[in-house]
Amino acid sequence: MSLLEVKNLTRSFGGLTAVNDVSFSLEEGELISVIGPNGAGKTTLFNLITRFDQVDSGQIIFNGEDITNLGPELLVGRGMARTFQHGRVFGNLSVLDNVLVGAHSRLSAVRPRIPFPLLGALGETLLALLRPKRVQEEEEALRAEAFEILALFNDRLIPRADQPTYSLSYANRRRTEIARALASRPKLLLLDEPTAGMNPTETAEMLELIRLLKNQGITILLIEHKLSLVMQLSDRVIVMDEGHVIAHGLPEDVRHDPRVIEAYLGHSSQTSRPESELEEDLQVRV
Amino acid sequence: MNIFFDQTINGLVIGNIYALMAVGLALIFGTANLINFAHGSVYMAGAYVGWTCVTYFGFPLFLTFLVVMLFCALLGMLIERVGLRPLQNSARIAPLLATIGISFILDQLAQIIFSPQPLALPPLISTKRFSLGATSIGVLDILIASVSLISGALLYVFLRYTRMGWAIRATAQDRDAAQQMGVDVNRVNQVTFAIASALGGLSGMLVAMYFNVLTPTMGFQAGLKGFAAGLIGGLGNVPGAIIGSLLLGLIESYGVALLGSSYRNLFAFVILLVVLVLKPNGIFSKGRQLPPEPMTGTFIASSKPVQIPRSVLIGVSVLAFLLPIISNNYWLSVFTTALLYGILALSLTLVAGTAGLMSIGHAGLLAIGGYTSALLSLRLGLPFALALLLAACVTAILGMLLVMPAFRLRGHYVSIATIGIGEIVSLTILNWESLTGGPVGLMNIPPPSLFGFEFYSNRSLYWLSLVLLLGLALLQWQLVRSHIGRTLRAIREDEVAAQAYGINLNRYKGIAFAASGFIAGIAGVILTHSYTYINNETFNNTISVLALTMVILGGRGNIIGSILGAGLLIVIPELLRDVLGESFIVYRMLLYGLLLVLFVRWRPQGLLGTV
Numbered sequence: 001m002s003l004l005e006v007k008n009l010t011r012s013f014g015g016l017t018a019v020n021d022v023s024f025s026l027e028e029g030e031l032i033s034v035i036g037p038n039g040a041g042k043t044t045l046f047n048l049i050t051r052f053d054q055v056d057s058g059q060i061i062f063n064g065e066d067i068t069n070l071g072p073e074l075l076v077g078r079g080m081a082r083t084f085q086h087g088r089v090f091g092n093l094s095v096l097d098n099v100l101v102g103a104h105s106r107l108s109a110v111r112p113r114i115p116f117p118l119l120g121a122l123g124e125t126l127l128a129l130l131r132p133k134r135v136q137e138e139e140e141a142l143r144a145e146a147f148e149i150l151a152l153f154n155d156r157l158i159p160r161a162d163q164p165t166y167s168l169s170y171a172n173r174r175r176t177e178i179a180r181a182l183a184s185r186p187k188l189l190l191l192d193e194p195t196a197g198m199n200p201t202e203t204a205e206m207l208e209l210i211r212l213l214k215n216q217g218i219t220i221l222l223i224e225h226k227l228s229l230v231m232q233l234s235d236r237v238i239v240m241d242e243g244h245v246i247a248h249g250l251p252e253d254v255r256h257d258p259r260v261i262e263a264y265l266g267h268s269s270q271t272s273r274p275e276s277e278l279e280e281d282l283q284v285r286v
Numbered sequence: 287m288n289i290f291f292d293q294t295i296n297g298l299v300i301g302n303i304y305a306l307m308a309v310g311l312a313l314i315f316g317t318a319n320l321i322n323f324a325h326g327s328v329y330m331a332g333a334y335v336g337w338t339c340v341t342y343f344g345f346p347l348f349l350t351f352l353v354v355m356l357f358c359a360l361l362g363m364l365i366e367r368v369g370l371r372p373l374q375n376s377a378r379i380a381p382l383l384a385t386i387g388i389s390f391i392l393d394q395l396a397q398i399i400f401s402p403q404p405l406a407l408p409p410l411i412s413t414k415r416f417s418l419g420a421t422s423i424g425v426l427d428i429l430i431a432s433v434s435l436i437s438g439a440l441l442y443v444f445l446r447y448t449r450m451g452w453a454i455r456a457t458a459q460d461r462d463a464a465q466q467m468g469v470d471v472n473r474v475n476q477v478t479f480a481i482a483s484a485l486g487g488l489s490g491m492l493v494a495m496y497f498n499v500l501t502p503t504m505g506f507q508a509g510l511k512g513f514a515a516g517l518i519g520g521l522g523n524v525p526g527a528i529i530g531s532l533l534l535g536l537i538e539s540y541g542v543a544l545l546g547s548s549y550r551n552l553f554a555f556v557i558l559l560v561v562l563v564l565k566p567n568g569i570f571s572k573g574r575q576l577p578p579e580p581m582t583g584t585f586i587a588s589s590k591p592v593q594i595p596r597s598v599l600i601g602v603s604v605l606a607f608l609l610p611i612i613s614n615n616y617w618l619s620v621f622t623t624a625l626l627y628g629i630l631a632l633s634l635t636l637v638a639g640t641a642g643l644m645s646i647g648h649a650g651l652l653a654i655g656g657y658t659s660a661l662l663s664l665r666l667g668l669p670f671a672l673a674l675l676l677a678a679c680v681t682a683i684l685g686m687l688l689v690m691p692a693f694r695l696r697g698h699y700v701s702i703a704t705i706g707i708g709e710i711v712s713l714t715i716l717n718w719e720s721l722t723g724g725p726v727g728l729m730n731i732p733p734p735s736l737f738g739f740e741f742y743s744n745r746s747l748y749w750l751s752l753v754l755l756l757g758l759a760l761l762q763w764q765l766v767r768s769h770i771g772r773t774l775r776a777i778r779e780d781e782v783a784a785q786a787y788g789i790n791l792n793r794y795k796g797i798a799f800a801a802s803g804f805i806a807g808i809a810g811v812i813l814t815h816s817y818t819y820i821n822n823e824t825f826n827n828t829i830s831v832l833a834l835t836m837v838i839l840g841g842r843g844n845i846i847g848s849i850l851g852a853g854l855l856i857v858i859p860e861l862l863r864d865v866l867g868e869s870f871i872v873y874r875m876l877l878y879g880l881l882l883v884l885f886v887r888w889r890p891q892g893l894l895g896t897v
């Protein structure tokens with residue numbers, strides 16, 4: 001059974017169909033990259049899957065469950081976590097607190113499962129105030145785990161664990177965002193341009209990290225412009241243009257697909273990305 | 287049937303007056319993307335300038351109108367210069383807070399210059415009425431209708447056919463694009479404020495003539511009503527503002543005819559809330575989408591909070607306990623007030639600071655707490671401690687339920703909604719006479735007592751307040767450092783990202799408002815029982831703004847900061863009174879408004895920093 005199944009997904013904004021009849025499925029442990037020129041509809045696709053946007057038609061099945069009409073806050077508990085293209089860390093929270101928020105859905109000792117929302121909230125408040133041993137232990141365990149996650153980023157984040165994220169570099173904020181997603185122990189991780197704005201060294205580091213996560217068994221859906229990274233990591237690649245999937249297959253096949261080259265080069269005059277970067281993208285460095 | 291026609295004429299006339307207000311608010315919202323809270327004060331200023339022209343200088347009516355408009359236009363330009371222009375790169379809530387401060391200052395100035403007592407205008411025009419079939423229409427009605435029609439027509443011509451009008455429309459449509467096309471946005475804002483304020487002032491003068499009464503606080507509710515009218519038709523949309531105003535005028539007139547005039551403002555605020563929650567783009571819009579707020583970027587100034595060593599805190603607390611030994615009774619009662627306002631500020635900083643929901647209706651919570659325990663004590667004879675606990679719980683629950691419809695709102699809209707809720711609470715208290723005693727209020731409320739001991743002396747009341755403040759501060763500290771505090775701060779920083787990590791926004795906002803209500807309820811109970819008296823004016827909107835000033839002064843979300851803010855704002859005016867003499871006390875409120883404006887501009891993170 002596939003972990004994620006997307007069936008005939010469509011979403012229009014006024015006259016513009018940002019995602020047009022997109023279907024694919026993602027097997028457990030697989031890494032699929034979604035590539036395509038700016039405005040192709042990749043982020044919109046992510047927003048639909050993660051339920052931040054309403055679908056016009058189509059169906060999303062995650063882990064055997066139809067999630068097409070669930071609210072966005074219900075997905076992380078089911079094992080789906082995402083990052084945002086433009087970075088949405090909690091600026092005034094420390095790196096550590098950002099990661100702990102990522103583990104919010106896993107709090108159980110302090111969040112009693114009471115069916116009545118009012119009573120549940122009251123119970124949660126009282127437990128937070130009284131801090132019985134179980135609650136303290138849970139918080140301690142999550143803290144220790146948060147440091148383990150931060151350690152995945154070498155010494156980029158650990159020394160800054162107590163600093164507010166607004167004071168971090170752009171790359172470190174992106175790393176924090178990934179750390180936050182990992183804290184939810186996701187089955188499926190959706191990364192929206194994780195290396196945007198990073199230099200080659202930082203990009204190489206990110207590549208290693210994603211490879212590590214993949215080896216740990218996390219299923220990953222990746223939006224990425226840097227094709228070298230895509231080619232090295234992906235099991236399959238989906239190419240989108242103007243809302244459609246124009247190609248779908250193994251990285252090697254997709255790379256030589258004339259429609260893909262045409263989509264990229266055909267749009268290059270409209271995008272603000274410099275030619276050189278584009279060529280670099282299309283050249284696969286192994 | 288006659289009454290129906292009479293009320294229709296009334297409603298349309300009042301609607302015309304609201305339209306003058308609402309159009310100005312719409313213009314400013316359009317170009318500056320700001321809900322201008324000072325607009326109501328400009329309206330009040332218009333009325334007082336008009337009054338001065340008529341009674342002091344004996345100006346004819348036409349000249350009076352011109353002077354009013356000119357004065358208010360200048361005032362509007364000043365507001366733009368002080369409250370908006372320097373804050374364009376600050377958090378988006380900053381100009382809103384600044385205009386609240388400015389409106390506070392203007393209202394207080396009017397009280398100082400003209401006294402808080404209502405003034406009346408001499409008859410300015412004939413009271414002759416023309417019969418119109420089943421109903422009749424007065425000269426004043428015709429004057430108001432023609433003034434607003436002429437202003438509306440002039441405004442239309444200006445916006446449509448002049449270069450500046452084009453620039454205003456361009457800025458309203460897309461500020462960045464207009465700027466790129468060479469539009470001087472600051473100049474556009476200035477002109478917009480001038481025009482809007484001239485119309486607002488004119489509206490104030492006409493209202494003063496219509497109801498024949500002026501008070502320094504007349505602007506607050508009027509501004510909110512102008513905003514409600516604009517909201518009905520869709521914010522920032524001039525024709526919508528006019529239609530909304532006429533509708534609001536009609537609804538109010540029919541409602542008053544059915545229920546009585548003390549209900550007048552209740553309609554506007556209930557409509558405000560309903561429209562805000564259900565149709566935030568106005569009743570003619572289709573979707574439920576709010577006008578765009580910035581995607582990311584927080585409403586909180588980035589800062590590192592000042593760390594205060596625990597030993598200092600303990601030391602200060604011990605000194606506070608010893609204070610009654612050296613302090614005289616007068617100062618002790620000042621300090622007690624400071625402690626109780628400290629509890630209020632604590633409560634507000636939880637929602638406005640930690641959770642980032644800029645509530646400006648917190649006085650409503652004090653009132654709910656105060657009335658509940660007063661009624662429990664007076665009607666049911668419950669002992670004080672039980673009444674206190676029950677009242678705090680009732681305030682927690684009501685506070686949460688009342689604000690719940692507004693949970694889906696963000697940024698400015700939360701502030702507007704909570705002001706509306708605060709006014710609704712106050713007007714409900716006024717009108718529910720069988721329970722609350724209406725404007726007479728409740729008297730002979732017993733002083734706080736515990737196991738037979740009455741906290742009657744200044745000393746005992748001081749100690750009681752100190753214990754409660756410290757206990758609640760510790761409780762709040764425990765809450766804020768738990769996962770709930772972390773979650774609330776995450777919601778404040780970015781609701782979308784918070785949702786992505788499984789945070790149920792309503793649940794945690796509910797917890798924040800309930801906890802805040804619990805704490806504010808306690809402050810309301812102690813204040814009420816120590817006054818032994820409460821009516822609908824005891825906890826008015828001035829107190830809400832004062833509490834907000836305390837919170838901003840101390841640093842939002844900062845527990846110690848909020849207590850410090852309350853202490854400073856209560857104690858400093860008394861010190862100044864000692865130095866400058868009794869007459870200073872009238873300037874107290876002025877100081878509050880000034881501090882709010884200065885801090886928003888120069889130290890948005892407050893004295894001790896945002897947490």
Ligand SMILES: Nc1ncnc2c1ncn2[C@@H]1O[C@H](COP(=O)(O)OP(=O)(O)O)[C@@H](O)[C@H]1O
Nearest residue numbers: 013016018036037038039040041042043044045
């Ligand atoms: N909320 C929205 N409202 C209107 N148009 C949108 C919205 N979100 C995205 N779009 C449009 O949908 C298209 C696809 O955008 P997006 O999914 O962000 O592309 P990508 O991530 O592939 O660069 C773009 O043309 C964009 O302008």
Ligand SMILES: [Mg+2]
Nearest residue numbers: 042043044085
């Ligand atoms: Mg994108």
